[in-house]
Amino acid sequence: MRNPTVRKLLTDRKLRSLSTAKPIGEQYTIWDTLNPHFGVRVSAGGKVAFVAVKRPAGSKVPIRVTLGHFPSMSLEQARKAASAALAELIAGKVPRQERERRHAEQREADANTFAAVVERYKLHVAKARTARQIGLLLDRELVSRWGDRSIATIRRREIIAAIEEIKAGKGPGAARQVLIYAKRVFRFAIGRDLLDASPADHVLALELIGKKVPRQRVLNESEIKALWLATAWDTSDDVEAHQRGRWPVAPFVRLLLLLGVRRGELGAARESQIDLDKGTWLIPSESSKTAEPHLVPLPKIAVDIFRSLPRFIGGDLCFTNDGKRQLGSWTWLKKEIDAKAGLSGWTLHDLRRTARSGWSALGIAPHVCEMMLGHAQPGIIPTYDTHRYEHERRAALAAWARRIAEIVTPSPPKRDNVVDMPLRA
Numbered sequence: 001m002r003n004p005t006v007r008k009l010l011t012d013r014k015l016r017s018l019s020t021a022k023p024i025g026e027q028y029t030i031w032d033t034l035n036p037h038f039g040v041r042v043s044a045g046g047k048v049a050f051v052a053v054k055r056p057a058g059s060k061v062p063i064r065v066t067l068g069h070f071p072s073m074s075l076e077q078a079r080k081a082a083s084a085a086l087a088e089l090i091a092g093k094v095p096r097q098e099r100e101r102r103h104a105e106q107r108e109a110d111a112n113t114f115a116a117v118v119e120r121y122k123l124h125v126a127k128a129r130t131a132r133q134i135g136l137l138l139d140r141e142l143v144s145r146w147g148d149r150s151i152a153t154i155r156r157r158e159i160i161a162a163i164e165e166i167k168a169g170k171g172p173g174a175a176r177q178v179l180i181y182a183k184r185v186f187r188f189a190i191g192r193d194l195l196d197a198s199p200a201d202h203v204l205a206l207e208l209i210g211k212k213v214p215r216q217r218v219l220n221e222s223e224i225k226a227l228w229l230a231t232a233w234d235t236s237d238d239v240e241a242h243q244r245g246r247w248p249v250a251p252f253v254r255l256l257l258l259l260g261v262r263r264g265e266l267g268a269a270r271e272s273q274i275d276l277d278k279g280t281w282l283i284p285s286e287s288s289k290t291a292e293p294h295l296v297p298l299p300k301i302a303v304d305i306f307r308s309l310p311r312f313i314g315g316d317l318c319f320t321n322d323g324k325r326q327l328g329s330w331t332w333l334k335k336e337i338d339a340k341a342g343l344s345g346w347t348l349h350d351l352r353r354t355a356r357s358g359w360s361a362l363g364i365a366p367h368v369c370e371m372m373l374g375h376a377q378p379g380i381i382p383t384y385d386t387h388r389y390e391h392e393r394r395a396a397l398a399a400w401a402r403r404i405a406e407i408v409t410p411s412p413p414k415r416d417n418v419v420d421m422p423l424r425a
Contacts, residue, residue, distance in 0.1 A: 007031045010040065015070050019048050038082040040070070050078035052085045057092035065089075112194055114154065115147035121188045129287060130264060132326065134181060141166060141178045142185075151189055156199045163208055172209045179205055217350045218357045221407045223343055227253065228408045230341035235304040244308060248319050249333040251305050256348060258302050258401055260355030260373055262289065263348045267326050271316040279303050279394075283374070294374040297394035299401040355400065362403060364396045372396060 008014065010032045018030075023046035031039035041049045050067040067073065067081040122135045145162060146154055159182060167175035179200070186198035205212075219227065231253045233245035245251070255266055261283070268287045274280070276298075283294040298306070306318065315323030330348060338344055352373070359369045370377070372393050 052082040054089040056089045219354045226341040235308040241310040256351040269318040299398045
């Protein structure tokens with residue numbers, strides 16, 4: 001039987017012979033003559049492992065550290081690993097405990113990366129009406145910059161630089177939105193004891209971005225006509241879905257202009273919310289900005305558009321490509337419409353303002369207009385006036401649909417004071 005503990009000069013040749021030798025059925029150790037605290041431990045099954053043994057400073061009990069296995073670890077690598085492990089033992093550190101400590105620190109660091117904190121924040125706001133848009137904004141504008149970094153390493157000057165860059169490239173509105181949610185993410189981290197202070201504190205939107213100026217962009221009649229013609233959508237019964245028009249942007253844009261609803265409300269619309277026979281669409285509270293259900297009376301052309309939309313197996317979302325998930329960014333689709341219509345300087349939300357302005361131009365009562373937008377009534381009005389004005393809102397939306405039709409296809413001018421003279425023979 002072989003001596004369970006021997007000393008020999010460890011070489012690559014010796015290690016190869018040990019790894020290919022027939023197992024002897026018992027465990028033994030060969031110590032290196034160059035380094036008495038370094039050796040190989042051969043298992044009963046013939047597996048060769050590099051080990052280092054030393055008493056840590058202040059301890060009477062020697063500690064064996066497994067460094068790796070041959071041949072996945074070379075002899076040269078094992079000697080270097082042994083020197084590092086022995087140095088830690090001499091310093092009073094136990095390598096296994098050190099590894100566990102480092103692993104724990106790494107796990108904590110991974111959990112505290114900006115990307116990880118943002119993911120936790122997304123879960124925190126998951127039930128919010130705009131949760132999806134918030135997540136997309138954070139990923140696009142901030143996680144792309146700082147995702148792999150510990151949130152504690154992000155400095156105020158970096159936030160300032162990011163906001164200035166966004167303002168220069170995408171405008172003050174986009175910069176203001178990013179700053180709002182950056183502040184919220186950092187406050188969220190403070191509340192979870194991941195940060196002591198927010199680097200976004202004292203980054204003031206007024207100083208960095210400027211005073212918020214409400215948008216006043218309203219499409220004029222020529223722009224409405226150009227947009228409508230650029231979003232052609234055939235609602236005829238005998239037309240195949242792929243022949244109707246540019247999906248999904250054509251019917252989406254037309255419905256936004258016709259109904260004056262929010263982009264997020266229309267994007268979340270489901271077939272189950274729409275009664276085509278009654279001509280109504282009930283926006284549920286979870287999709288409404290006011291957190292209250294909002295009934296939208298549908299003019300005939302809107303009913304026709306909803307009826308003509310393609311259907312997808314697996315869900316009942318109206319605007320989707322699989323029935324289950326809402327459509328993502330509309331940026332590239334809007335650019336396509338801009339190019340086709342020759343428009344610029346407008347947003348999808350401007351269609352809501354265009355509709356509201358158009359309603360006023362038609363003489364519709366302001367309180368009816370506000371209810372059509374789904375706005376909450378101010379003050380004590382809703383306490384005493386619980387009438388929903390559905391008839392008035394239906395008539396108003398029908399009038400607005402007729403006005404759009406007049407803009408797109410104007411009637412021939414009337415000929416006043418003109419008398420047709422008979423032709424002479």
